[in-house]
Amino acid sequence: NAGVMQNPRHLVRRRGQEARLRCSPMKGHSHVYWYRQLPEEGLKFMVYLQKENIIDESGMPKERFSAEFPKEGPSILRIQQVVRGDSAAYFCASSLYSNQPQHFGDGTRLSIL
């Protein structure tokens, strides 16, 4: 029973490029959450999605960031025109129901040159 799978584990981009982070939730889980962890800080909520729907994107910057969770395939967090401040660990979590504990992937470490 595979856990939450994130790829890539490490991603290096130059300023101005695009970053695409992928997350496959645990089998049977239809609730997906993205969090960001800056150095020396706790995790900060970004966006909550169910299949094909964005439920809550209040933690996601209005510009350059977008997320999707299509009917088929993984959830994608997309960052356009990356800047140095986007360097962080991005974690995806999934849950069976919205009021159940979330299970996390091992994250994608994004580094911006």
Place this chain on the structure above:
Amino acid sequence: DQQVKQNSPSLSVQEGRISILNCDYTNSMFDYFLWYKKYPAEGPTFLISISSIKDKNEDGRFTVFLNKSAKHLSLHIVPSQPGDSAVYFCAASAWGETSGSRLTFGEGTQLTVNP
């Protein structure tokens, strides 16, 4: 606005003794609380949770206590083992139709258990 605070960035205990990690929150709408453990280069691992209708939940060596009037919760680990050395995050949620169980995390406490 830090709604969940873990005031101790680090804690060191001897193997076999009790570890007590503390967490305070300010949002009275929070009704569900969780503790996660995190090793370097890995994602957080769920440990234990408690609903606001309870004041204690126990699972093996881990016990979480909730004091709603003080807006305070704590995680007790007894006996502590060297493998427990990790960063521990407290998290809280206020369930709602649009927020789901969106988690608000504290900054974490680095626990070191010495052999």
